[in-house]
Amino acid sequence: MTKTNPGRFFEDYAVGDVITHAVPRTISGGERAMYHALYPARGALYSSDEFARACGLPASPVDDLITFHTVFGKTVPDVSLNAVANLGYADGRWLAPVYPGDTLTSISEVIGVKQNSNGKSGVVWVRTTGRNQHGQDVLSYVRWVMVRKRGDGAAPEAIIPELPKAVAATDLVVPAGLSFDNYDFALAGEPHRLQDYTVGEIIDHVDGVTIEEAEHMLATRLWQNTAKVHFDATNREDGKRLIYGGHVISLARALSFNGLANAQMIVALNGGAHANPCFAGDTVRAWSEVLEIEQTDAPGVGAIRLRLVATKGEAGHLRDENGKYLPDVLLDLDYWALMPV
Secondary structure, eight states: OSOOOOOOGGGOTTTTOOOEEEEEEEHHHHHHHHHHHSSSSGGGTTEEEEEEEHOSSSSOOOHHHHHHHHHHHHHHHHHHEEEEEEEEEEEEEEEEEEOTOEEEEEEEEEEEEEOOOOSSSSEEEEEEEEEESOOOEEEEEEEEEEEOOSSSOOOOOOBOOOOOOOGGGGOOOOOTTTTTOOOOHHHHTTOOOOOOTTTTTTTEEEEEEEEEHHHHHHHHHTTTOOOOTOGGGGGGTOOOOOHHHHHHHHHHHHHHHHHHTOOOOEEEEEEOOOOOOOOOTTTEEEEEEEEEEEEESSEEEEEEEEEEEEEEOOOOOOOOTTTBBBEEEEEEEEEEEEEEE
């Protein structure tokens, strides 16, 4: 009997399965430093303990996407080791800040399966929850992934979960104590408040970053993401290593600082799609569309719902006349962030 883990194939999933993912991860300041080395991240709340304390938090939390990548990475050996592609996200909420010294674990429940028409792969939906060392949930989200089949056997009955189109503003979790009443706009980098944005507004984030092979492979190692398509050039017929979708998310989010510097905390992930594959040598740009603006009960804190698009093309261009994503579009992400009113 082999002692190595070949990863799960589509036939190995059944709705209702609960998977406890291995290798807890204690977060340190090293993750923050590496994150800022990989991406042009400049959010003041994640860069300065003093800025965070002025906003009512005990210290600067790690970037919300560090939490996402860490929790996500735990799931890869059990969910997407044999993935063709990670397809999308929905119904995600950040439930508590994560600070250096916290230890994160992940658990996933299979909530849907559907074989593809080619009979060689299928789509698996899971709800993943990340918890800290106190048993407190810090993140919950649904993702779906296309996974190879082991053989030509019969497929399980298709079960496709019903997912909300967006997290309601009333369901957003604002960290305890957070207040933007004493928010320092000069230190944050931009003067724009929630009231300065309008629904339907398009923001071109101007800057671009060319992705190199080494940096995305460093990122996947950092988050312990072992999906074969990111490392093994023989795993795709074209001989290319697919850029980890989370790498594109973090890059686009960091680029969005130029125009959205005060969208300080991500609190919900309404939906997301990796529209087209990304490879080393691609130059990624980003633009955002304002979808909703809401108030919260926290002092001086509002919520802004944004569409974040990573693209190799022009700002504002998303789909063709048939409703399909344009070939230059890499990511279409719908999320809520907290912003001073």
